[in-house]
Amino acid sequence: MTLADLRAGPEPVLAEVDGIPVSGLRAVAEAPRAVLVAMHGGATSGGYFDCPGHPELSLFRIAHRLGYTVVAPDRPGYGASAPFADDLIEPERRLDLMFGAVEAFLGDRPRGAGTFLLAHSAGCEQAVRMAVDPRADDLLGLEVSGTGHRPHPDFVRAFEARQRDDRTPGVGALIWTPERLYPPDIRGGAAIGAPGPRMEATALRTWSSHDFPELAARVRVPVRFTTAEYERVWRGDPEALAEVGALFTAAPRVVLNRQPNSGHNISVGHTAAAYHLGVLAFLEECVVAAVTGEFTGPTPQFDGGSAPSGR
Structure with missing residues (x-):
């Protein structure tokens, strides 16, 4: 694969x-x-996802080049639906919107072996809910990153300091460190930033302590859970990984x-291509498993060179 193969980017859609506009990107194979x-x-x-x-770091371009629709x-509450954010607090309303958007984005286009969900950070709340919804009847698998069950000590300290003095650096500083892991023009988020809805804080209030454990127990497809080596919002040590x-x-x-x-923003760092290729390898395994009816597990498996010893 050459850089020339990756030049064709996704199209806006x-x-x-149900009367609410939804914007996004699409690349159709x-x-x-x-x-x-x-x-x-x-x-x-x-x-x-299109850095x-x-x-060369774009999930869209790599996945599309390898034969996947993305x-x-x-x-x-983001993009075109931002004016309607206050009407989307209830999880069921947000599920309806996302399932409807995916259907509208795809239309009658072919879908191959089925659908695979990938989510990052706050998006994991939406994706895991979708994964356990009956409407996800062709779901092949699920990849989640940038989330967890236990907060990182650095996050706890930053949050508490911010509560005491709003002039101190916020939690946002944690997601762009170490700086060497990101291209200079991406570092800090200005190139990829978008206003977030106030209702998101409500949606995430009980995510790690209640919603994530409850929903995770209902997921019935293969799951790949990724933590970045330098994740500082969620714990990513071997014990925390095993707990998730x-x-x-x-x-x-x-x-x-x-x-x-x-680092936390795993899809826009220097190692984004490596991460995306790992996701796509897992997706391909899910495609084969769906076709053959063969699955392995349920014992958690550790992937990659950073696997805890003894596994």
């Missing part, structure tokens, strides 16, 4: 779902292996991956 649906994190948009100025809606893996009690396969030389 706009759909209306003529005869796709499967459809990859990507859910961005907080304070960004679907453009997070501006760096086509869609990345702007999540509820144990939440997915109904999944036929759980792969735990610690991505080397990566």
